[in-house]
Structure formats: structure tokens, C-alpha cells
Amino acid sequence: MIRHHPDDALLLALAAGSLGAGHRFLVEVHLEGCSHCQQRMQTVNSLGGVLLDELAPAELSAAALERTLAAIDALDHAGTGPEPDTNQASAKPWLPTTWPRAMAHCEVGRWHWMGPGMYWNRVTLPDEPDANVFMLRIGPGRMLPRHTHSDSELTQVLYGAFDDGRAEFAAGDFDETDGSILHQPVVGSTGECICLASVEGKVMFEGWLARIMGTVIGM
Template sequence: MTIQHHPDDDLLLALAAGSLARGHSVVVASHLEHCAHCRQRVELLEAVGGAMLDALPPALLAPEALARTMAAIDAPVKRTGARPSAPHPALPAGMCWPQSLVGCSATRWRWLGPGMRWSRVTLPDDAAANVFLLRIGAGKNLPAHTHSDCELTQVLYGAFHDGRARFGPGDFDEADGSFEHQPVVEAGGECICLASVDGRVLFKGAIARTLGALVGM
């Protein structure tokens, strides 16, 4: 797997600092699972952050800090399996769930349009996160659209081209309102992506906008 497109350093820094929105962090983490380059970048950013903390002057803890820490240590740990919780949609042979989705649930595949299906992903620690899977058939395309805010997409299977570049297995894309694009899946096979959206996907055309609203995109 040759990965051509990666998250920028701002996203990796937010992930390392624990400040990235939960939905976005799931998508970025799924990229890191197959990208040694980005894992090394995150390790470097974490090391830099640790060094900066070490350089700060000592500060007194709140009186109840120790008690809260001990209570958190003693709290029971909820263990999850190696796959998303049922129900979950079927996947092509040889495709595995990203480890970042452990503990999440995903609906069955739902019709979105001819050759297009989607699945809502629910995060146990952030039910409001707008995360979903898209499964688009060979040669099919999403309607042309832009974004009110930000969409992060990780290609899990197959490949598409959106007029800017080709995105294959393992590739990551960040899209916003600065451009309009229309992802078209390659003719050789279907494409499955994991996506997290802040704001709305702004489709062109009344039918596409209606379908997008029904899906919550």
C-alpha cells in the first residue's frame, strides 16, 4: 500500500494533544493504523509536547486532585471486543474494520442513490459526532458539492478521483468550503470510505440536497 495523501501537522498535533474533535480523531487514527510516516510524526509531536511540559515551572495541584485520580484508577474498565459492536454492515472479503472503530456501532448499509450506500457510525463517547461510512460502486460518483465547514475522509477500500487528485487505499483527504469537488470511483471496483463531517455537505441540485439532508450529511 503506497499512501500519497496524509493529514497535515495541525491535525496530527491536535490528535497528539487530545484536542481534536472525537469524530475527526477516529478518522485520523484510522489513517495512522496503516501509515508509519504519520505515526512517527505524532510520536515526535508528543515528545515535543512532553518536553514543553517538563520545562514549565512546578504548580500546586488542587486539594482533591489525588482523590479524583485514585477514584479514576479504581473505576471499572469497560472492555470492548476487536470489532465494532453489532449491528454492523458487511464488508468485502479481505477488508477489516479499522481499530479506531472498536467499541463503535454501525448500521446496516442504507440506500443513498444508484450504486451508493451509507452506514451511520455511532461513537459510544460522543453520540453527536457526525461519522459515517460511504460505499460507492465502481464508476459511480457522488454529486458535486462543497462544505460549510470541514470533512475528513479516510479511504478504507478501493479508490476515487475528485478532480484534484487520486485517493487510494490508506489515503486521507481534508475538504472544506474553499473548493467544489465530485468524487468519482474508479471503474475497477467499489470504494469504501470513513468520513467525519463538521457542519454540512453542500450538494448542488435539489435532489442531492434532499438526500444529503435525510442522511445528515
């Protein structure tokens, strides 16, 4: 069951084509496995089309955006959509061998050691090789150093689960963090966790060793 989804602002930005390549990719990977967000995205796209048809560009005001968001919220609360846990994609565990289809055209590098039980690899997007997208593979009971972000980081859990004190994020879940969040993801003792991440700006680790680690892996 998927409990954490991209917020309305991210879906609107995806529809408007204003997301950076890495962030766009992360939201697309989430959409692939989440029928709830696929339905939200359809609403965003159709409402966006209506707005563009009816209004001159100068009239696309904050009020119009407000109305669009309210319409999406109404959909979220109407109970008309399929429950997230009844769709096949989210009912099945995302095994490490079944990568998202959106990753099929990406170049995925080898796993690099970044600490005991922790590995990362580079994911290169075909159309945007400079986008800072990577995977993290963290062993059972391991934790990332405490860190925050200069801009924003999107995370999609592909396998396993972590808890960063705010909530537990499991396979299929999506998370967005920025400079207002200082967190330390901890992987449960039952199994490893594999996440896909897109970082705009820098990940800022606490402590000199962690900062060196961040520099070495280009985060």
C-alpha cells in the same frame, strides 16, 4: 502505498486533545494503518512534552509552534523514517472484511441506499454518539454529487479508490476538505470504493435533488 496524510496541524490538534470526537477518530484510524504518521505522531508528542516542560503556558507562542512544525518538517525530509510502502499494513490491500481495529467498539448501522450504486451507513462512536461519522460505499464508475462543506470533512479511504479532480485517493489515504473546496469524487471503473468520513458542520450539495439527498441522510 499511502500518498495522502493528515497535515501537521491535525496531528498537533490530536496531541493537544483539541479535536472533536469524530475528527479524532478519523485521524486515529489513519494512524493505525500508516507507520509514517505513527512516527510523526511520536515526534509531535515528544516535542510537545519538551515544550510543555520548558515553557510556561504564557510563553507557548506562535514561535514555539513554528519551531515544532519546522522540527516535524525536518523529520519528514530527513529520510530517516521507514518508507510508507515498506510497512506491512500499507503493503496489504485493505479488504472490506478487515475493518480498522479502531472501529471494533463502534456501532455500525446497516447500509442505506442513497442513489444508484451508492450507500451510506452510520458509525456510532462509543464515547460520543452524536459525532457525525459515517461510511460511504460507492460502486464502480459512480460519482457523488458535486459538493462543498460548511466547516471541515475528513475522509479515510478503507477500500478501493476515488479521484475528485484534485488527486487520486486510494486505500489508506487521508483527505481533509473545507469550504474552499468544491469537489465531485468519482470512483474508478475497476471496483467499488468504501470511505470513512467525519463531518463537522454540513455537507452542501449542488442541485435540489442532491440537497434533498443530503437532508435525508442527515449530512
